[in-house]
Amino acid sequence: MTDPNQVTPAEIEAAVADLKRQLQGAAAGGQSRIDCTQESIEQGLAKLVLTLIELLRRLLERQDIRRMEGGTVRDAQVEEMGAALMKLEQKIHELTNTFGLKPEDLNLDLGPIGKLLDDGK
Numbered sequence: 001m002t003d004p005n006q007v008t009p010a011e012i013e014a015a016v017a018d019l020k021r022q023l024q025g026a027a028a029g030g031q032s033r034i035d036c037t038q039e040s041i042e043q044g045l046a047k048l049v050l051t052l053i054e055l056l057r058r059l060l061e062r063q064d065i066r067r068m069e070g071g072t073v074r075d076a077q078v079e080e081m082g083a084a085l086m087k088l089e090q091k092i093h094e095l096t097n098t099f100g101l102k103p104e105d106l107n108l109d110l111g112p113i114g115k116l117l118d119d120g121k
Helices: 009-031 040-070 075-096
Strands: none
Touching: 009 075
């Protein structure tokens, strides 16, 4: 056993650093638990589904714009597509409010890839 009077400052620093690392590891372990209440599961599922629907809506909107610019759609079709996309957007906002989410909650951060949905709409 080491004599406590002969511990060097470097050994103390190493011990403190090791203790900090262990505490951070224990704290991180507590944060990784999943909240499995009925409300959190419903809200998480709603967030996932609404995010996917919003992504698809935006993709359809862009595709429709390209078709309009390319002249491959009739005016009546343009009106129908616009109305359908507006109704879908309204429904997404309605469901977002129903589940207590904000529109920005649907924009998932994918880490190094960036945000799922662009910020400019």
